[in-house]
Amino acid sequence: MTMEAARTLRDEEIHQLGELAAQLRVDAIRCSTRAGSGHPTSSLSAADLLAVLISRHLRYDWADPDSPANDHLIFSKGHASPLLYAVFKAVGAITDQELVDTYRAFGSRLQGHPTPALPWVDVATGSLGQGLPVGVGIALAGQYLDHLPFHVWVLCGDSETAEGSIWEALDKAGHYGLRNLTAVVDVNRFGQRGTTELEWDLDTYRRRMEAFGCQAIVIDGHDLVAVDDALRRARQATGPTVLLARTLKGKGVPEIENKPDWHGKPLKADLAERAVSALGGTRQIRVTGPRPEPAPPATAPAAEPPDLPRYDRGAKVPTRNAYGDALRAVGRRPDVVVLDGEVSDSTRADRFAGAYPDRFFEMFISEQQLVAAAVGLQVRGYRPFASTFAAFLSRAYDFIRMAGISQADIALSGSHAGVEIGADGPSQMGLEDLAAMRAVHGSTVLYPSDAVSCAALVAQMVDRKGINYLRTTRGGYPVLYDNDDAFPVGGSKLLRGGDDDRVALIGAGVTVHNSLAAADELAREGIGARVIDLYSVKPLDRDRLVDAVRDTGGRLVVVEDHYPEGGLGSAVLEALADLPEPVRVAHLAVGGLPTSGTPTELMDQAGIGTGAIVAAARALLGKTG
């Protein structure tokens, strides 16, 4: 291929590319040495790849990073940020001064690993194995929704191919035939603490990639002509492509080139000086790469208001059904897309898929890719809803964490929450999801008790910023609300209450129903019990809780179908932490390890059933039995 390719690059062009590559290397060294930390050697190995990519293949209008026509460039190996920022300097997006003076400094947007604080960065990377799965989501948008010719280029490290998420991504790239996706793997054969598993066994890499449905192109990653040819072939391919680039870590600096023990270490000043000198000194080359073809103006279809499903009060409707119904309703909006992890008949996402098959993406049983694809789709402005069992979203927790750092706007729905699911047993029960999701930066956590409130919350999730998590219940419980009631995020509902309330029963989801039954029983004993539906777990309706404290003498029973730590109980306690009045909270949660059984058996065993609530209320009031 090299001979044929050679015809496409003139000597002068090769020289210019070499100069640019040298500049990228020099700048990566300069900024990391100045910062005193960073990963110069991991940048040096990929400098030639990037020099060719940005000069000749990446179609990007650096002055208009939001243009839908732009290609996408993702550093899945986010630790190579010195190289990425050197690229940004080379294209004129940032100045040399910003690069060298602010890299990794407090207050700088040039952070240790890339984040969307920079307008040319789609998503935060730095947790390895995530950039490529997100790239799959962007490519899905381009090929299946936008129908735009942009290409998604993802720079991967070789070490990160040990992450299963890389194979989830390649599998989906192959399955969906993503011709607009190219992974460029920088095979420098060194990880952080030594050689990688496969070192320079490019043939094994190739066989793996091909078996997963991608076209693999093996090249010398420092041969500018070969790189150019491979990138051209990648763009013209009819399916997903992987460039397997054999490279040298630390390439270009003889003292560190291809040597172990240089991962993540900046060059000391004297070594940096020698290196920069050997590389020909500092340059201020400004690259003008190919521009994207202008995208046709987006035709923003008038957003029709959703015609939300309506339910009869008292009818027993699982909230997961309401999720599916509401999804279908908000699906009138063409920017709403839905993904599921091969359980859409359980999560009820299939109700959307049936109505809008072109905007439904089956991710099969790969929850990491499920969330990553959602993050990628929102990069292109879509409003993704991704669903699976609440328990299995834990599989994607690192992706959700990183989505928070990316300040991505996504909606997640976890069905089959808590012991309420019954006979399937603990492996299928979401029992730690409220804690995990609450702790994600910028998250919203919703847990409706009935179908009406669930549908109303789904409608709000469409336009809500950040990571929006909806917890749904397997079984059917009575509709509690009128179809025209409002359920603002951050609000709550007072279901029972009067002037003589002596205790407040606080639940969310299924435990609201148990609390109502408990209030009835307490009423029969002459005990006034307030019942609060905290459908918005984060943000929480603190005012409602403060009122309850003041009205009941600080007697609260908080009951949740979740392990005791970090869930609804913690949310209530956190909200009231600085309240001067005494508060006594009886916290009922799933203390032991659940088994199989009926929902009622399991809730009673867990101590979150009606009887336990009544007993807790009595105890707060100093009554026994």
Add this chain to the structure above:
Amino acid sequence: MTMEAARTLRDEEIHQLGELAAQLRVDAIRCSTRAGSGHPTSSLSAADLLAVLISRHLRYDWADPDSPANDHLIFSKGHASPLLYAVFKAVGAITDQELVDTYRAFGSRLQGHPTPALPWVDVATGSLGQGLPVGVGIALAGQYLDHLPFHVWVLCGDSETAEGSIWEALDKAGHYGLRNLTAVVDVNRFGQRGTTELEWDLDTYRRRMEAFGCQAIVIDGHDLVAVDDALRRARQATGPTVLLARTLKGKGVPEIENKPDWHGKPLKADLAERAVSALGGTRQIRVTGPRPEPAPPATAPAAEPPDLPRYDRGAKVPTRNAYGDALRAVGRRPDVVVLDGEVSDSTRADRFAGAYPDRFFEMFISEQQLVAAAVGLQVRGYRPFASTFAAFLSRAYDFIRMAGISQADIALSGSHAGVEIGADGPSQMGLEDLAAMRAVHGSTVLYPSDAVSCAALVAQMVDRKGINYLRTTRGGYPVLYDNDDAFPVGGSKLLRGGDDDRVALIGAGVTVHNSLAAADELAREGIGARVIDLYSVKPLDRDRLVDAVRDTGGRLVVVEDHYPEGGLGSAVLEALADLPEPVRVAHLAVGGLPTSGTPTELMDQAGIGTGAIVAAARALLGKTG
């Protein structure tokens, strides 16, 4: 192969195997129909595979499930529990009555998905893609530590090969050349809601498996002779093997065989009756499969008490260094094994690896496999410590959740906690780990502030049950304690305090140091501030907190290097929830999205630095500036 293999099975044997397979099918139908839920069709597809395996290849003493000589049988497709329990009946481990009368019933050990409530089940499964990675851990133990000839057989579904964790497992199986590991993939081409990605494309499966370093054997999964031959070849292989068995979902019941829409659905009574009849009715065949060769008696070496590292008070020692030092010290015990996710030079697990290379397993960058291997190693009685950055343990959260359900005894260490890490930025900061880990069933969460307490806690983690999580800090902070101090799990330390304490400053890890500095500053203002080191976040030293409430008039400042939800603050609030006295907690945590910077800059920005603690204490006392 079939012709050659045919010589190894007599007609009579084939008949017996067929009868056994029919019994397994019948029993899977009977128990799930009786329970009214379960996955009979996913059981039927694999019945022939299991009939041959348990009759002729699985070397297992069912009366002695703890025998180290036993093979291991893991249902990675845990939803096929009707088949697994039918196997247990066939080998005489459980009665027909227990099988049919108690499957999925409340209080039964025959839960919807297998758990170690059954002595023949190593680990809980039901979250797909986990059984095989755990099997890798068991196989590592057998081949590298036990040096015993047992074999690990893992029944996988075809759908679960979409999980990246399967590829992490196969990659490690190949890397470590695990000749004692066989995955049997039941390729019935149907998932839950339709066909799988690859359907019956056995050739693509084969190419993937082979590219990942495993010998693939493609067979008709209903051809008893072929199955027998393949299982024999698998046991004799010199590396890891994968049987790719083409099967029919619902095999043996014409009305449902090879039909979609039958996933996870029990047969109605009339259909079940017809099916059982067509399969020849109920049988009570008792199988006697091969027994393991007796294992040599385990030579339990005298456990030497660890010679824990000692540190000088005031010396600045990162707790991650103490982790590595202590690991090396407890490494005297031959049952201690250590794993790391390719960052052992950062977590300091390399200090163990250098001393005990034979008991160190490099898992490269595959955190799911890292945790799964630890779970597998503890199945064989080892005491695994698995480490990576705290942030990246989130990648394995589903595995940690499931390890809790397995009631596995493992130690996890997450380094680089919080904004304290500085310049690398938020992707590398563990900021939700305390919330996530606290919410795991049966977890212990430890977060020492100095090297002495860290080493003492590591020593206790060796023998502690359940999921033990240790959070360590990147930077060096002064040693606070004497080497002979005691740090019991569940305890705490009073670092400052007197009769006139008016406020308590409560921290863990790095914020203990900030709290000490704050107490000094408050003392200069004449304000007595108690300082509590809550190194044991779960379980928590409630008594110490209650004393603090009573002695300070309920004024607590809790400060943590973690997002605000679910961490140390919540732990304190949960512990004091039902205290009758008024408590006012000023909770300082990382509220915004961190960036790069120095540790001090970032802690100050996050509002968890010394100045913020002083201000919070003053505010609780009604003082300003």
